[in-house]
Amino acid sequence: MKIKSKKLEITIISILAVCGVFIVAGLYFYQVAVVPGHKSFINNNTRLVKTDPLYKEKKWYQDVHKQKWTMKSADDNLKLDANYIPASDSKKTVIILHGFMNNKDTMGTYAAMFHRLGYNALMPDARGHGQSEGNYIGYGWREKVDVRKWARKVVKKDGPQSKIVIFGVSMGGATTMMTSGLKMPKQVKAYVEDCGYTNVKDEIEHEAQALYHFPAFPRFPLVEVLSGITRIRAGYFLKDGSSINQVAKNKRPMLFIHGAKDTFVPTKMVYQNYKAAAGPKELWVVPGAKHARSFATHPVEYQKKINDFLSKYV
Secondary structure, three states, X not given: OHHHHHHHHHHHHHHHHHHHHHHHHHHHHHHHHOOOOOOOOOOOOOOOOOOOOOHHHHHHHHHOOOEEEEEEOOOOOOEEEEEEEOOOOOOEEEXXXXXXXXXXXXXXXXXXXXXXXXXXXXXXOOOOOOOOOOOOOOOOOOOHXXXXXXXXXXXXXXXXXXXXXXXXXXXXXXXXXXXXXOOOOOOEEEEEEEOOOOEHHHHHHHHHHHHHOOOHHHHHHHHHHHHHHHHHHHXXXXXXXXXXXXXXXXXXXXXXXXXXXXXXXXXXXXXHHHHHOOOOEEEEEEOOOOOOOHHHHOHHHHHHHHHHHHHOOO
C-alpha cells in the first residue's frame, strides 16, 4: 500500500508540475501575443525612401493636414485616437484599420489611395496601439464595437447621406470582417479586407508553429492555456474571434484581397473566409505578394480593383 501511495503521490506531483509549466509558458506567450509592446517580428517602418513603390503616397500622408478625432471605446471607457483627412465636399468616408502592433500612421499609403478616389479618410488607432489607451490586443474581436462607434461618429458629422466603407489590412482585415457581422448603420455600404485571418486561434496556432516551431504537442495545450488566460485578462477566448462566423452574418458587399505568397497569414485562409461570406463578394489573390504587400506589389491594379468594386455599391 505504501508503494502504491508513493507512486500516486509522484504522479500527482508530476501532473501539477507539468500544469505549472504550461501556465508559466501561457503567461509568457500572453505577454508576447496579447500585451501591447514592441514585437521583433513586426515591421512598422514609415520612413521615406524614393525607391519605395508607394513613395508618393507616403510623402502625401506625411505632408497632408490631419484632424485629430477622439472618442471613448464602446466598452472599458478607453480613450481612442484617430486621424481624419477630409476630401473636398465628399460624403464618402473610408474607415482604415491597421494591423497587429502597427498604428494609424502606417496606413498613410491607403489613405492617399482612397483620398484620390474621393473619400474622406478616418484612421483610428486600435485599443492598445498608437495613441489609444488599452492594455490588451483584441485581434479585432474586442475592437469591432469601436469600429461601429467610429462609423456612427462619421454619420453624426456628415448626416444621413453619408456613405461609409470599412477597410483593413492584416489584423485590420480581420477586424473589418468581424465588424461586418454586427448590426451596422445603414450608411455602411461595403467592406474591403486585405489578408485577414480566419479566427484568432487559428492564427496564433499558425504563428506558434511558424515562429517557434512548436509541434502539435505542446502547441495544442499551450494555446488552450493562453486562450484561458486571455479570457480572464482581456475578456475573450481566442476561438471567439472568428472572421468566418462574422462574415456569414453579413449581407453587405465585401472584397477579399490576399497575397499569393503570404506565409504570415496563410493564403489558404482567404478561401475559407470568402466561402463563408453571405453577401455580394469578390476575391483577388494577388500574384507574388507577401503579407500586407499587395498594394506595394501591384499599386496600380490594387487601386483599380478596389475602385471597380466600390463603384458598384458606394
